[in-house]
């Protein structure tokens with residue numbers, strides 16, 4: 225019997241119940257039992273949904289209140305000092321959230337023994353997704369041990385409802401490779417210290433009654449560092465011996481194994497999961513390499529995109545495998561956890577019907593998985609109606625005349641290399657820009673957004689429901705913009721922003737103004753903690769029917785004589801933070817978006833906007849996981865950015881912005897983007913990220929973020945002066961800007977006002993030092 229399986233299910237809840245519960249808990253209106261009950265309810269529903277859709281191996285322990293990597297670390301005892309942990313029992317929720325969000329020294333935190341002012345753990349992208357995880361901070365002093373068996377607990381929770389689940393455990397090697405050590409030493413050196421905790425976890429999982437455990441080792445699809453192969457061999461030998469009755473499924477995803485196949489195939493596990501959506505060519509070699517009797521889990525339903533599966537084509541692939549190996553040891557599954565797609569299409573009543581027929585969200589993907597498994601066992605006839613429906617949807621899709629737009633094709637064909645290049649080189653541009661702008665040294669700016677308060681969101685929701693008029697909504701947003709301009713001016717900020725109050729999201733807002741995009745009503749995907757995004761769907765050729773931001777930018781600029789930055793989202797980010805069509809290359813979709821943004825940039829310039837920021841926070845995220853694939857991506861991504869930015873005169877200053885990136889491996893491409901100024905995230909990594917810029921002699925201007933806006937903690941002037949001095953020691957100070965890490969939309973005014981004031985004071989301090 226083929227097993228229908230999942231690797232993980234969305235945890236935010238179909239109505240974002242987890243978000244609501246978390247935010248209520250943080251606001252003090254939902255107590256701990258209330259929060260835990262909300263989590264239990266979501267897990268129970270996820271189990272029911274998976275079972276109702278025919279899934280045999282239901283995932284468990286895939287849930288986390290904030291982040292599964294963080295909860296793995298805390299369960300294993302990897303808790304740094306200062307966060308209120310007693311060194312004995314499980315970490316409290318207060319400790320968990322202090323690690324996730326930092327502490328401010330509130331009374332409640334003090335009561336929980338949490339040092340005032342401890343910063344949050346570093347947060348970074350989970351592989352090449354838009355999900356963020358917290359980076360465990362380890363050291364030789366970390367005393368790993370199993371503080372509580374969250375995996376065994378999850379198994380028991382399911383069994384109490386007669387649902388036997390397959391718990392998901394982030395594997396020890398990936399766990400270490402995703403962590404950082406305090407002294408920068410190789411985290412793999414901690415493997416011997418870590419393994420006993422994993423062994424205890426597996427023993428507990430077996431005792432709790434699980435038959436299988438899924439051990440995620442996504443690092444196996446990346447270029448492994450030295451020593452990793454040995455680490456895998458050592459680790460899995462120990463894990464296999466820890467609980468002999470328990471079957472281990474080694475799960476790999478986000479790509480193919482390629483040269484790591486021999487490592488994976490040699491491990492003493494019961495089964496191996498392959499991502500066949502991103503590593504299709506890995507199937508044949510795996511079939512050759514896998515020992516007979518090994519279970520093979522085929523990740524054929526895309527867990528990273530929302531398109532409906534071509535069931536007939538997939539079935540042909542599966543049959544090929546079944547003919548070689550039989551179906552006794554086969555599993556059919558999504559390519560990866562369904563964390564990265566929205567919950568369900570059920571409530572999407574406003575989508576174009578033809579488009580909706582092309583889509584499958586998490587719940588619909590479960591049904592695809594079980595239909596495929598069933599067809600393998602019982603033959604096509606068993607799912608005849610489902611197959612016919614899939615065939616119809618595929619045919620309708622391919623024939624849809626709306627997918628291609630001749631005007632867009634013509635515009636792309638007319639692109640010349642000159643169009644992707646500024647008129648003069650940076651040094652000349654810098655002179656022209658300084659003449660026009662006359663900025664002080666260490667100019668102070670912010671990244672664009674100001675607090676998206678409940679009031680702002682309520683007004684937008686009310687306008688969407690027709691409860692207030694579009695005019696009333698616009699007036700309210702304009703008032704907020706005017707207040708923000710006046711406040712920044714009074715505070716002494718040098719380059720102002722309008723605040724982005726009118727935008728629901730930096731990607732969605734533009735998507736809503738571009739042709740070729742579609743939107744869901746409830747298509748939320750967790751980004752980090754309680755924060756969600758509803759990625760737009762790019763399904764047809766993209767073009768810009770009319771200017772998107774010029775009115776707002778002009779209005780804001782009309783209120784002040786100081787420069788106000790025009791604020792746009794760049795083509796690479798518009799691409800990666802959407803669900804993208806797969807019938808044409810991504811590079812082509814990106815170029816279409818680049819041309820649309822280019823028109824907007826030129827319109828802003830014509831409207832008198834002197835500084836235009838084109839955000840590219842997803843630039844690093846788009847980087848292929850394998851070095852061999854990276855140059856091609858970086859080449860088209862940087863070119864698309866330049867295409868969007870290069871329609872302007874020398875004296876127009878182009879900014880870009882990136883957050884949470886390891887810049888070392890892409891610094892050449894960042895330089896190739898040739899933005900006049902780049903603001904980057906550096907506060908959480910304590911300026912570590914600047915090294916890449918220093919070592920590369922990065923030629924243009926840089927604004928290293930001095931305030932980690934992802935944490936509610938407001939850094940003091942001394943701290944920021946320290947960071948800025950560090951930056952000024954590493955980089956030419958005439959090319960340094962002073963700004964936060966990222967936009968302030970998730971913060972409250974009570975944090976933003978003092979933090980911005982501190983930034984201005986910090987810049988003034990350094991200016992005075994430069995004169996002295």
Ligand SMILES: Nc1nc2c(c(=O)[nH]1)N[C@@H](CNc1ccc(C(=O)N[C@@H](CCC(=O)N[C@@H](CCC(=O)N[C@@H](CCC(=O)O)C(=O)O)C(=O)O)C(=O)O)cc1)CN2
Nearest residue numbers: 354681682684685728729730731751754755756757801970
């Ligand atoms: N797309 C994207 N990806 C990204 C980022 C980003 O900004 N955008 N930033 C990084 C991740 N950081 C993030 C930072 C903040 C949020 C965030 O604040 N998300 C909001 C939702 C943003 C949004 O689309 N808001 C809409 C819808 C808001 C909403 O929930 N409305 C309520 C009604 C509101 C009310 O009545 O009070 C509803 O629809 O139910 C709006 O403002 O209009 C949230 O989780 O709360 C997400 C990611 C990386 N990836």
Ligand SMILES: [Zn+2]
Nearest residue numbers: 841883966967
């Ligand atoms: Zn940012």
